[in-house]
Structure formats: C-alpha cells, structure tokens
Amino acid sequence: MTPKAPPVVAVEHLHSALVSVAEESKLVVEALRKSRTLSFRSLIQGADSTLVVVARFLALLDLYRQGALRFEQVIALGELQISWVGSNEGEVAITDEFDIPPQFESENLEGEPEND
Numbered sequence: 001m002t003p004k005a006p007p008v009v010a011v012e013h014l015h016s017a018l019v020s021v022a023e024e025s026k027l028v029v030e031a032l033r034k035s036r037t038l039s040f041r042s043l044i045q046g047a048d049s050t051l052v053v054v055a056r057f058l059a060l061l062d063l064y065r066q067g068a069l070r071f072e073q074v075i076a077l078g079e080l081q082i083s084w085v086g087s088n089e090g091e092v093a094i095t096d097e098f099d100i101p102p103q104f105e106s107e108n109l110e111g112e113p114e115n116d
Contacts, residue, residue, distance in 0.1 A: 019051040021098040025059035029092050032069060032084035040080040058098045068092060 032038060043060075044053045060082060063069050068086030073079070086092060 019049070019055040021055045021058045021062070022094050022096050024052065024055040025062065025092075025094045028056055028059045028063065029068075029084075029086075029094075032082060033086075033088060035084075037081055037083040040082060043082065055098075059094075062095055062097070063092070066093060 028043060031043060035042075040057075040060075044056055047053045047056065060069065063086070064071065066086070068084065070083045070085050072081040072083065
C-alpha cells in the first residue's frame with residue numbers, strides 16, 4: 001500500500017499581475033481609430049490573460065459611455081461589432097475609475113497602515 005499524495009491547491013491565480021484599464025483603453029482606442037470597426041474577438045486577440053480581456057471590456061464600456069464608439073450585434077449572442085465614432089485625433093478622456101490600487105492586509109480602507 002502506497003500512501004496517497006496530499007491534495008494540491010493551485011495558488012497561481014492569486015498572484016496575477018495587475019492590469020491597467022487605462023493602458024488597455026489606449027490600445028483599444030488606437031486599434032479602433034486605425035480599423036474603424038472591429039469585432040470584440042479581434043480586440044481581445046493576443047490578450048495573454050482573462051484579466052486583460054476584462055480590462056479591455058471595461059475600457060469599451062467607458063468609451064461607450066463617452067459616446068466614442070457604437071456597438072452592433074445582429075443576432076442574440078452573435079459576434080459583437082464595435083465601431084469608432086469619436087474623433088480621429090487628439091486625446092480621449094481615459095478615466096482611472098476601474099484602476100483602483102490594491103489593498104494590502106496591513107492597510108485600512110483609506111490606504112493608511114493600521115495601528116495594532
């Protein structure tokens with residue numbers, strides 16, 4: 001009788017690198033200005049993690065809220081097409097609303113060290 005191997009709990013996902021929505025937004029704006037219309041699938045092509053996909057989606061929502069792009073989906077659950085309707089030049093207001101700095105165990109909600 002050989003002993004069972006102890007169960008292993010994966011923790012790699014707990015140490016994922018942070019993704020900046022503001023940085024991904026710049027990439028989305030650049031790609032849409034160049035191509036005018038892209039599918040969501042095309043915009044996330046090359047994303048190396050689920051976090052990057054989520055950041056690009058949040059960037060799209062923010063740009064839509066600003067009126068810089070338009071969504072089209074011909075059939076339910078079909079391919080999502082995104083068209084750029086914003087200015088072709090200049091800066092686009094990119095918010096950092098979704099880029100909240102990480103909280104560490106030793107910090108309170110205001111980001112100051114806790115007194116123990």
